[in-house]
Amino acid sequence: MVIQEMSESECLELLGSAGFGRLACASENQPYVVPFYFACRGSYLYSFATLGQKIRWMRSNPLVCVETDVVYSSQEWVSVIVSGRYEELPEGPERSREREIAQEVLQRRSMWWQPAYVATAHRESADSLDPVFFRISIDRVSGHRATPGS
Amino acid sequence: MVIQEMSESECLELLGSAGFGRLACASENQPYVVPFYFACRGSYLYSFATLGQKIRWMRSNPLVCVETDVVYSSQEWVSVIVSGRYEELPEGPERSREREIAQEVLQRRSMWWQPAYVATAHRESADSLDPVFFRISIDRVSGHRATPGS
Numbered sequence: 001m002v003i004q005e006m007s008e009s010e011c012l013e014l015l016g017s018a019g020f021g022r023l024a025c026a027s028e029n030q031p032y033v034v035p036f037y038f039a040c041r042g043s044y045l046y047s048f049a050t051l052g053q054k055i056r057w058m059r060s061n062p063l064v065c066v067e068t069d070v071v072y073s074s075q076e077w078v079s080v081i082v083s084g085r086y087e088e089l090p091e092g093p094e095r096s097r098e099r100e101i102a103q104e105v106l107q108r109r110s111m112w113w114q115p116a117y118v119a120t121a122h123r124e125s126a127d128s129l130d131p132v133f134f135r136i137s138i139d140r141v142s143g144h145r146a147t148p149g150s
Numbered sequence: 151m152v153i154q155e156m157s158e159s160e161c162l163e164l165l166g167s168a169g170f171g172r173l174a175c176a177s178e179n180q181p182y183v184v185p186f187y188f189a190c191r192g193s194y195l196y197s198f199a200t201l202g203q204k205i206r207w208m209r210s211n212p213l214v215c216v217e218t219d220v221v222y223s224s225q226e227w228v229s230v231i232v233s234g235r236y237e238e239l240p241e242g243p244e245r246s247r248e249r250e251i252a253q254e255v256l257q258r259r260s261m262w263w264q265p266a267y268v269a270t271a272h273r274e275s276a277d278s279l280d281p282v283f284f285r286i287s288i289d290r291v292s293g294h295r296a297t298p299g300s
Contacts, residue, residue, distance in 0.1 A: 022217055024174040024181035031174035031181045031215045035229055065181045067172055079185055 001075045006143035011080045014068065014143060015040040018080075021068030023047075023136075025086070027057040038066070038136070039102070045082070045136040046102040055132050058086035064136055080143035082136065089133040102133045151225045156293035161230045164218065164293060165190040168230075171218030173197075173286075175236070177207040188216070188286070189252070195232070195286040196252040205282050208236035214286055230293035234286040252283045
């Protein structure tokens with residue numbers, strides 16, 4: 001197995017095609033990691049969620065980490081790690097263009113809206129079902145690619 | 151799609167069969183998440199790594215979060231999230247039994263030793279290649295199972 005570092009453009013290309021990964025946030029040094037769907041556009045990852053622990057924590061501490069990988073076998077895989085910052089895209093004229101991008105890109109993914117809604121509807125919660133749109137500003141990205149071979 | 155909460159024993163069963171997930175740690179409220187192999191035994195997840203950012207961060211802040219999932223389709227998936235604490239298993243008589251468990255269980259996984267070693271060997275690093283064995287003490291576990299249906 002040969003492991004090579006990926007260039008920044010290779011990492012962004014993987015993020016663009018993956019669309020699924022894990023988002024880690026932290027509150028008072030307790031990390032929390034959940035699966036999430038996203039769309040990569042430029043140096044941002046766009047996504048959304050209904051109000052819950054993840055959004056509350058990212059509002060209070062915007063530092064996040066995203067990991068995505070494609071594992072073909074134990075000898076052939078790609079893994080990319082992003083350090084970034086949570087930026088909420090609230091309703092209103094200031095961020096309307098970014099919200100449109102988030103919605104346009106996310107709507108291309110079939111079932112894009114289901115996990116967040118159903119998870120929230122399932123909980124007996126007074127939280128709003130309105131989606132919270134956000135993006136992760138990519139500060140640093142690194143990736144490794146493993147291929148079989150000597 | 152119907153989403154159901156899983157019982158603690160169902161969560162532990164999934165952790166026992168999965169053996170692969172993502173481990174999130176945090177330093178000064180910056181989260182960091184990486185893929186990792188583990189073995190679940192009782193209320194602990196056993197794993198190892200060579201010395202690097204992950205081990206350094208968990209030594210300074212033992213609070214961690216582990217996520218593992220099995221995704222069959224957008225309507226059929228299982229996801230389990232663990233909140234726990236990092237416990238290093240140093241060499242010496244005190245933790246020798248736990249180290250044995252970690253090594254026994256991990257050795258059953260083919261290629262179990264490759265990712266950590268190769269990742270370290272690839273870096274031009276002065277860090278030791280000796281494995282650091284550790285376990286995650288499971289404080290809380292929760293899980294959700296999605297099945298197709300009304």
